[in-house]
Amino acid sequence: MSTSTAPARSAGRQRDERTDAALIAAVLDLVSAGATLSGLSFVAIAEHAGVSRNSLYRRWKIKEALYIDVLASVNRPVPVLAGRSIREDIVKLLSALIERTLDTRAMHMLRALNAESGLFPQLHRRYFDEIVAPRREAMLAVLRRGTENGGISREVDLDLASDVLVAPILSRMASGITQDLDPVTTSWRIADLVFTGLAPR
Numbered sequence: 530m531s532t533s534t535a536p537a538r539s540a541g542r543q544r545d546e547r548t549d550a551a552l553i554a555a556v557l558d559l560v561s562a563g564a565t566l567s568g569l570s571f572v573a574i575a576e577h578a579g580v581s582r583n584s585l586y587r588r589w590k591i592k593e594a595l596y597i598d599v600l601a602s603v604n605r606p607v608p609v610l611a612g613r614s615i616r617e618d619i620v621k622l623l624s625a626l627i628e629r630t631l632d633t634r635a636m637h638m639l640r641a642l643n644a645e646s647g648l649f650p651q652l653h654r655r656y657f658d659e660i661v662a663p664r665r666e667a668m669l670a671v672l673r674r675g676t677e678n679g680g681i682s683r684e685v686d687l688d689l690a691s692d693v694l695v696a697p698i699l700s701r702m703a704s705g706i707t708q709d710l711d712p713v714t715t716s717w718r719i720a721d722l723v724f725t726g727l728a729p730r
Contacts, residue, residue: 549598551578552585556599557634560641566596567648593652600642600652603635604660607667615675616720619694622668623716626695630702631710640703665691675727682729694723 555578559569569592575582589595608625610618629635646653668691675681681690697719701707 548578548580548584549588551580552588552595553599553602554578556595557603557638561634561637564641566592566641566645593649596642596649596652597655599638600656600660603629603632603638605629607663610667610671612674615671615678615680616724618671619668619720620713620716622664622671623694623698623719624712626664626698627710627712627715630698630707631712636702636705636707640705643703668694679729681724681727685727690723690727694719 552574555574556569559573559577560566564573571582571585571592574595575585578585585595589598605625605628608621610621612618642649642653642656669687672681672685672687672690676683676685676687681687698710698715701710
């Protein structure tokens, strides 16, 4: 019986994870320094990473493919929720969003993508589908649970409630004013404020 779990590559060099990481870091560095996604070239990225252009081309044929991996590198997994308290679960989701916002390079990359979403529609769609949508669905699932257990009025528009919960954080990210955000404290303040309006009357 064979113990092989995956077919070996028949040709080509094995990818060096250190080279991949250097190229991804180069994009984050250059964007943080003010480069636009459309303005970046493979030449500039390779030079900043200290690798050959051939090494970059072997990994990514187009910039959009590279940018997808850059976005994945700054992404954080959706938190595992305890399910004991609606408010606690919401705080955990908001805290994860704030932590990403406080990651300067991640924030610059996301702002650059949003600024040029029209030039990279497929990239922006994949960002929404693979990063934004799972977090939004996690928030909606918690809010739906709140309506089922009586903690949230059934008359509340849950999509709008989700938007209201994350809007203060996204606003700070867009403005770049994030220095006074504390993941836990800020998340509790937002949740307490919003839940005052979500509770049944």
